[in-house]
Amino acid sequence: MLNIENLHVNVGDKAILKGVNLQIKPGEVHTIMGPNGAGKSTLSHVLSGKAGYTVTQGKVTYMGKDLLGMEPELRAREGVFLAFQYPVEIPGVSNIYLMKAALNANRKHQGLDEVDAMDFLTLVKDKIKLLQMDEKFLYRAVNEGFSGGEKKRNEILQAAILEPKLCVLDETDSGLDIDALKIVAKGINSLRTEQRSFLMITHYQRMLDYVKPDFVHVLADGRIVKSGGPELALELEAKGYQWVGGKAA
Amino acid sequence: MSSSAKEIKNLISQDYKQGFVTELEVETFPPGLDEEVIAKLSRIKNEPEFMLEYRLKAFRHWQTMKEPDWAQLNIEAIDYQSISYYSAPKKKGDGPQSLDEVDPELLETYKKLGIPLDEQERLAGVAVDAVFDSVSVATTFKGKLKDAGVIFCPISEALQEHPELVKKYLGTVVAETDNFFAALNAAVFTDGSFVYIPKGVRCPMELSTYFRINAANTGQFERTLIIADAGSHVSYLEGCTAPMRDENQLHAAVVELVIMDDAEIKYSTVQNWYPGDENGVGGIYNFVTKRAECRGHNAKVSWTQVETGSAITWKYPSCVLLGDDSTGEFYSVALTNNYQQADTGTKMIHIGKNTSSTIISKGISAGKAQNTYRGLVKVGKKAENARNYTQCDSLLVGDKCGAHTFPYIEVKQPSAQVEHEATTSKISEDQLFFCQQRGLSAEDAVSMIVNGFCKEVFKELPMEFAVEAQALLGISLEGSVG
C-alpha cells in the first residue's frame, strides 16, 4: 500500500529526514517511536503533502501511484488521512459542516452522490457514540476551545467518518487521560480492517497495550534505526533511546 | 513566499457572473449636467413642482461643494460632465401596466440574475421592485401588499400617487446639503423604491429592490425612502449588479429610513456591483449615503450589509437614535479582492435616553485590496445610559492586502457605556492545510473559512439571502488559492 524509499527531506537548508525506508501492506499497523525532534511529524506532513518541505532524494508510492506528485487534497480523497499532532481551530465553521463538506468532497472524487443533511446526521451520530463525545461538539466551531483531549477525539471521529485507507496518527494518544485513551484506542481498533493500514506515531508504550501494532520502528535523527515487533516498544521503555543509538533531544 | 501562500494568491482571481450586457432600445440623455438637464429629467418624470425646486436647490448647493477626501481611498478624478444622468429602456406607449407588458429582454435579464420577476417563479414570501438603470421596470405582489395597506412602489410612482407623503419625508433624514454625493443625488436621482408601512402593520412579506446598471457611461442615482409608522415592522433587502465594463461607473444612492414609535426596519443589502478586473480596470464607484432616524420611542433599526462588489465603496449606513429607548444595529461583511477598495462603517448617534447600538463589522481583504472600517459612536449630552458595543474584525487572505480600522468615539454623557473590540487575523496555512487534508480544495477551504468568519453577520440576513450571500463570497474569492 505504502512504499517509502530512501526518503530525504529538508526544511530550508536543514536536513530532517535522511533516508527513511518503510513498507506498509494493507491491514498492517506500524508504530513509529523516537526522540523529540527526530522527524516523526515531518514524515507525517510529507506523506500528507504539507507545504514547506523539500524532498531532496527518494520516492514514495501509495497504491502504486507517485504520492509526492499529488496535491494534498487529492491524497486525502485517495484515502490518506492524517490525525494531526496539533489540530487547528477554525472559528465560525461548525464541526459538522466541515465533516460533511469533507465527506462529500471525498464521495464526489469516488463518483458517489453527496450525502444529504439527514443521512449525514444519522451517520455522524452513530460515529460520535463510538468516541463517547457529546453531540454538542458537532455544532461547535472546529476545535475552537476544545481541550487537548477533545481535539484528539475529534480527529478520530473524522477518520471514522471519512473511512480512509491509510491512517497516519501523529501522537493521537498524547494529552489523553486514562479513560479517554481507552476510548480513542477503541475507536482506532474499530477502524482496523483487513485493508486499512495505520502509521501510528507515539511516545508511549501504553498506547500499544490497547492498539496492538504489527511492527515497531524507531526513528532517530532522520532515519529508522531499528525495527521489530511489539516487544521492541517494551525494550525501549526499559532502556531508552540511547540503546538504539538515538540521541535524546 | 511559501508555496501555500502563493496558492492563496492564485485563488484570488475574478469570476463575475453578472457581467453581461442587455441589448435594448434605450432613451439616454447626452452626457452633461446643468439646470436644464435637471428640468428635463423632472419633466420626463412628470414630477410635481416641489420636486423640481428641491432638485435645483440641491444642485445649486452641490456646485459649491467639494468631493470628500478624508476616506482611505485612491480615487481617480470623476468628470461629472462626462456622465449621462438618465438612461431608461424605451417605453412602448404608457409603459408597462403589468408584467406581460414588460420587455421580455428585461425579464430575461432579471431571470439570468436569479431574480425572476414572474410571481409564480418568485420566492413566495418576497416582493420585488426591479430598477434598471434610471427607472423601475417592475414591482411584484403589488396587490397583496395593497390589501395590507403597505405602499411599495417606485419612488417616481409615489411622486404621482402619494406626493404628500413623499414631500413630508423626503430629505428629512439626509438633507440635500448633507454631503457632496447626497447633494448630487438629490439633484439628479431618477428612481428607487418607496415604502410606507402604516401604523401597527407587520408587512406580510419581505420587500426587496434589485438594482441593475446596464447602460455605459451612465450614473445610477437611486433614492430609497422607507417609512415605518408607529408599531409597524418591515424587512427590506436590496441587491445590486452591473455589467463588466472597462470604464468606472458612478453609483451615488441615498437611502432614508424613518422609524416611529415601537416600529422596526430591518434593512439588508447584498451589494455585488462589478468590482473591476484583476488589474483594477473598470468597476463601479459606489458612493452611498444611508441613514436611519429612529424618531419614535423604542424604535429599532438594523442595517445588515454584505459588500462584495464595486471598485470603490464609500458607505456608512448610520443610525440617528432620537427616540428614547431606541436601538440601532449595524452588521457588515465587506470583502475586497484584487484592487478593490472599501471604506465603510457606520455612525451611531445617540441622542435619546437609554438608546443602544451594536456594531459588528467583518472586513475581508484579499489580493491587493484595501479594506477600511470607519465608525463613529457619538453620545449626546442628554443620552443618559446610552450603550454601544462595537466589534470589528479583519481577516487577511494573502500578504499584499491591507486592513485598517478607524473608530471615532465622542461621548458627552458620563453614564454612557461604549465598548470597542478589534481583531486582525490571517487565514493560516495550517488551517488551509488541515482542510485540504480532509479532502477540500484550497478554494473551498478559503471560502469555508471566510464564511465562518462572517457567520455572526450572515445570521442576521433573511434565510434565502444568507444562502445567496455565502455563495457570493465563494465566487468573489474564486481563484484566491490554486
Ligand SMILES: Nc1ncnc2c1ncn2[C@@H]1O[C@H](COP(=O)(O)OP(=O)(O)OP(=O)(O)O)[C@@H](O)[C@H]1O
Ligand atoms: N518549519 C520548520 N523550520 C525549521 N525547523 C523545522 C521546521 N519543521 C520542523 N523542523 C525541525 O525538524 C525537526 C523534526 O521535527 P518534527 O516535528 O518532525 O519532530 P518530531 O519527531 O515530530 O518531534 P516530537 O516528538 O517533539 O513531536 C526538529 O528539529 C524541528 O525543529
Ligand SMILES: [Mg+2]
Ligand atoms: Mg511530532
